[in-house]
Amino acid sequence: MADAGDIVQTGRNEYSLGNAADARSVLSNADGSYAEHSDFFHTRYGYFEPRSAQLKMRREARGLLKEFLQARGPDALRDFVRGQLGATSQWPDAGNWLSYRYLLPALLASDRPPSLRRLLDQIVQRSVLANARARQPRWRRMWLQFNTTLRLSNAIGACQRHPRVSPLDILDIVAHSDGPERRQDELVEVFLSFLFAISGSVGFVLAWSLYLWGTHPRRDTPVEWIVQEALRLWPVAWQLGRRPAQAHELSGVKLDVADEVVVCPYMVQRNAAYWTEPAEFRPERWADPEAWRNPAFIPFGHGAHRCVAADLATQLVGDMLRSVLELGDVEVIAHGDRPVVASAMAPPPFTLTIRPSR
Template structure:
């Protein structure tokens, strides 16, 4: 059995909350999962799934929120301003025989690269990070020492660039590094700069990796279930339900307590598993089936009780809406789904920190839809209320 099958089996045998090895408690019961993520009762240590670094937590929370909003707005404005070029970029980057999920990741990197990092040596290093650390399975294909050396080089270059930008008076950020250089201005220590460098890498993974994987899942699931129906919004939301990219959220108790009758100690890790939460049949009929049409009237009845693809509580991903918008926009510029054919040696997902689609080739026929949307009509661009996948 693979990792996900193992979790399904453990839930079937032990219920939605179960121990998996010493000191690890999995939570797949929706109400308890939300309580843990919202930290009801302040029972867990302060934690961020995005701003946690090797040098500690970047914070305080107010600074996290400020950085998240500024970055989201920057990326959203960049996306909107280039909407007229998107069809040409998709047509150029996604050919009739494209290899996924890498194709989706690299497409988004092409779209956002100018607003992530400037041209020059630093960009060349970030290019390597994308190829050797962000793409699905990339880390397994590159020796540990080479990965460590690349991380050291890019972190050093990021610290130097952030330090240089701290001295600039920037009225409006031109790229993500400007946003980060303006964060926590009262602390210019090397430790603070290292934290910001690691936050940059978290952004890179969110923009290129996580959002790219969501795009890949949307393509894969729609292509392998051609009769599933539903519109683009339903496809993306159902992909998030069935195959949540952020599928585990780890929390560490600050005090001993009971969780649904289970004793939890401060040496435990409590893992909220959105993969299990999203398969609760009380809230999701035919929970293991890809059914985009269930979203035809918005959130399905009862679905809000068991839907946490971007977390829950104060650390909910502040840019979730923008991620969904980006994926919908790209899907609308691909050839009609009736012309898709998936070829894969195996259909098991890549299971790591993020849940990525299996490696597959998407073969398409007919004219591209950059000139007329998925169904031969203009694909509308939305420009308001968007967010990006980042806390």
């Protein structure tokens, strides 16, 4: 592969981009060179519109999550982590379950039918965990998809028929994003984006942070630095595809509407033009309070579709990591050194052991 600063042809009509300035330009799409696209608000019907519905949903979801996290506080989180993790646990699955179960009340309020929570459990088990889909036969994946669409569509319909004064969970927010005329199966996919972000993205970032902490010499650094460095080295959302809307040139390459440009945060964030020892785990680089402004740091995307809850997710992962490390003498036993690569990039499997501090 060419240097991370280049645009690299990775398929017949596919180009992966590692140049920070061009990556930001593609994602911001200020000149309309690319078809409008959101990795979060993308459904089987294409781009979820109107934009006003996205903005309303983003604003309300962020407000609900922020209120939820503030109401629980650090003591509740420490107690929760202590209750979830035993003397040994298997990761990265444990990280997915930890983030999912902690944030489940924000996804589904306590008055929702228990059968809906069991459905979400099945989705996490069969669609979110690393290699989960590969372990499922095709007929079972199809049945889960059908069952999920049917039951969540019914739940969204019930929300629309009986609106609350103010939303109590993400399901409420999605159901009332754009009025009852919106296709319910499309709203189901948007709700699932929230589920995948909470259980998948947050869980994998936590697992990467713990894996890197445990497989490198100990550093007396704040957990926040470890999380930031994990996001830099191993961005969970490691490729963001965009389709040109018109012919144009990018990084010296002529592109047409038949091509696909993949902004690759993995390449961008290892670009030696922007980072010292870019392939090395160096959490101390985040001692500089301006480090997060590095233009080659885009783990949550860039532009209008950047993750609206990026700061909340980063803080939560840091708090969770701190809670885990405070449980006792913690050891990471790695079972490999290769990431599990799919739509999300998960860390190699590892066992976490916890012994009470002496």
